[in-house]
Amino acid sequence: MTDYRGSGYRLDEFIPERDMGGVLAHFDPDDVPGSNGASISTWAARWGGVTFNLTPAAKPTVLAAAITDAEGRPHKMVRCATSSYLRNVTSINDTAPSGGHPQPLSFVFVIRITASAATASNHLVFGASGANLQLAQQGQALYVNAGTAGNVQGPELTDGAVHVVVATMTTAGWRIYVDGYLVGSTSGTQQQGSGVLGNLFIGSGLGVALPAGVTFDYGDLIVSTSPITPARVAAVTAALAKKWGIATTGAQRNGVDxxxxxxxxxxxxxxxxxxxxxxxxxxxxxxxxxxxxxxxxxxxxxxxxxxxxxxxxxxxxxxxxxxxxxxxxxxxxxxxxxxxxxxxxxxxxxxxxxxxxxxxxxxxxxxxxxxxxxxxxxxxxxxxxxxxxxxxxxxxxxxxxxxxxxxxxxxxxxxxxxxxxxxxxxxxxxxxxxxxxxxxxxxxxxxxxxxxxxxxxxxxxxxxxxxxxxxxxxxxxxxxxxxxxxxxxxxxx
The missing domain is CATH 3.40.50.1820 (Alpha/Beta hydrolase fold, catalytic domain)
Structure with missing residues (x-):
């Protein structure tokens, strides 16, 4: 099928800016230039006018044909290791109130973490300095942090498999889904703190470097200023799971009262x-x-x-x-x-x-x-x-x-x-x-x-x-x- 408005999407594909609300940026690793192993200094969003344009001396690298989908199409990933990361501090805030985007904030991303990684610290995975998702040393699972660390409930993600993560922070609490399954939540309180989105990172950011041999491989990245409803969680997860070869995902059919x-x-x-x-x-x-x-x-x-x-x-x-x-x-x-x-x-x-x-x-x-x-x-x-x-x-x-x-x-x-x-x-x-x-x-x-x-x-x-x-x-x-x-x-x- 032809591309959607010249964006690079096929007409039958999931289009975040159309199919989600409040999308600030969507990054697709297939847009990253370079052959396998090439260093990356910039990564422009497919939609949103945002570009990762700040990196340390140790650059992330391209993984060419990291995953091949059910239709035989190869897809790239972006690998961050040790102290490598990508960062944006300007264009993500072009439309933000003074100080940054307040909650609600939602993060959708595809990630693969080294199997049996034994991280000795908590590590930023995706988000801003003030509001992000981190990998917990205790449990090797994801948690939210917007000034205060949310409690860790989910399964370990250091299994070497590709996963779709959807996370929402609101003034009434937070939720994290992995491959369509709710893996952690709180309700009725802004347990995670009231931090805002004032920049955007993937990789270790300015925090503790990853241990030698541990890598974070990234697929699609989406950041939004709207909460994600359960029905939309299911739709987003299904679309990205199809692209990234995840065979089984959870459903969001029923309320849980x-x-x-x-x-x-x-x-x-x-x-x-x-x-x-x-x-x-x-x-x-x-x-x-x-x-x-x-x-x-x-x-x-x-x-x-x-x-x-x-x-x-x-x-x-x-x-x-x-x-x-x-x-x-x-x-x-x-x-x-x-x-x-x-x-x-x-x-x-x-x-x-x-x-x-x-x-x-x-x-x-x-x-x-x-x-x-x-x-x-x-x-x-x-x-x-x-x-x-x-x-x-x-x-x-x-x-x-x-x-x-x-x-x-x-x-x-x-x-x-x-x-x-x-x-x-x-x-x-x-x-x-x-x-x-x-x-x-x-x-x-x-x-x-x-x-x-x-x-x-x-x-x-x-x-x-x-x-x-x-x-x-x-x-x-x-x-x-x-x-x-x-x-x-x-x-x-």
Whole structure:
């Protein structure tokens, strides 16, 4: 097809200045001149009249034919390494109020970060000195910063794959999507600070240089002064994913609103119901020690909830009598929760999901068949050896376990409530997914997830592990929504 107004676009392509609001600039790396490995001193925006025209002595370089799309068209990328970056400080502000563009601000960009990069500091990825996206040392995930660092919730991006990132900062909070999945958010507060867009960077900027061997490869870059709605997130992501060879992206079909109520025994519960009235799958969440069913924006498991609702799946969580440590009361609470949801809308299949202490309740429910039609179990940084929980972690959980079971010594732990003491055959035939960190100082991966996977390896239909080595207990990487959705679909949801 012919170009769109001579811009270089095909008529059937995504055109940011037409298809998004408030676009200040769109940079396409296919416009960068030079052969593979050539140094770059400038990069002019395809639209917006903005040019990256300031660089340090160490220049970014061209990656020719870095990606070939489904139609066989090659696309360039721009590589930043160590202290190389591109910067604009003038034309991005030609139409700005005095001081720069205030929030709302939105950033859309395609990026590939070196696999297994071990960054020792936080690094600017895209944006302005006063409002940007950064890669966190703790978790190797993205966070927003407009004067104050937003909390990190998303999965690690140091996987060597190409990703589409969409991020919005507003006075009411921030959201980050990776490949169409919401991976972090807060609501109701400008947690990230009120910084403005007064310049524009890619690469390390004026901050800490990237470690040797770590690179940021950039595809399309878009900056806007409008928030991005969920529907537009889906459209933008789909368009860029097609260009950059990303096969699977998340959807933004449904609003994510919760209902707070109580079950038949008066235990507080929270549930999320997608549109529709027919039978639907249900994810039952069992919470970590010291947490409750009150999952909201900013809680690390929220991206899982959001992704499930987009797929048309129901999600429910119970308070489960707080610090239950997998006792029989927790199983009653799971059963009561299932009964409550099934009375509102028929449950077709159930996926049990749990975090830390909640891994006990989820895994015991799978062994006992506490609820019908259990399709699989996914647990993050899970306690799966109750004896270890009693004696390990410097005894930090001992008193809570004593209270949960009414015991005073490790010998009082019921074997039926300890997954490591339950017969492996009780777990046979189902699919299991584990998320764990080798740097988890609260729940030892080796004594829990690793030992349990060995136990059930010969009887489980699946017992895969996703390791988030850099992020500790229940931090970034512990709740990757895209992976959970893929696992749930393998379970038949």
């Amino acid at each position: 919760f209902v707070d109520t109580v079950d038949s025994a008066g235990q507080p519960v929270r549930y999320w119901m997608p549109p529709g009235t027919g039978a639907a799958p249900l994810l039952i969440w069992s919470h970590p020690y010291t947490q409750t069913e009150q999952i909201a924006h900013g809680v690390n498991v929220y991206p899982w909830v959001h992704a499930a609702v987009q797929e048309g799946w129901m999600v429910a969580a119970s308070r489960m009598h707080d610090a239950n440590w997998g006792n029989d009361q927790a199983q009653t609470d799971i059963a009561n929760l299932h009964t409550l949801i099934n009375g509102i809308r028929p449950v077709s299949k159930t996926l049990l999901v749990g975090g830390s202490m909640g891994g006990l309740a989820s895994m015991i429910a799978a062994a006992r068949g506490t609820v019908p039609n259990i399709a699989g179990v996914a647990v993050s940084d899970a306690v799966l050896d109750l004896v270890w929980a009693y004696t390990g972690n410097s005894g930090g959980y001992t008193s809570a376990i004593n209270a949960a079971y009414g015991i005073s010594a490790v010998g009082g732990i019921p074997a039926a409530n300890d997954p490591m003491q339950i017969s492996a055959s009780a777990f046979g035939g189902r699919r299991y997914r584990f998320y764990a960190s080798s740097s988890d100082a609260s729940v030892a991966k080796s004594a829990n997830v690793d030992a349990f996977r060995t136990k059930i390896g010969s009887v489980a239909a699946e017992a895969g592990l996703v390791t988030h080595n850099t992020s500790g207990h229940l931090n970034a990487g512990a709740f990757p929504p895209a992976d959970l959705v893929a696992f749930a679909k393998r379970c038949g949801l």
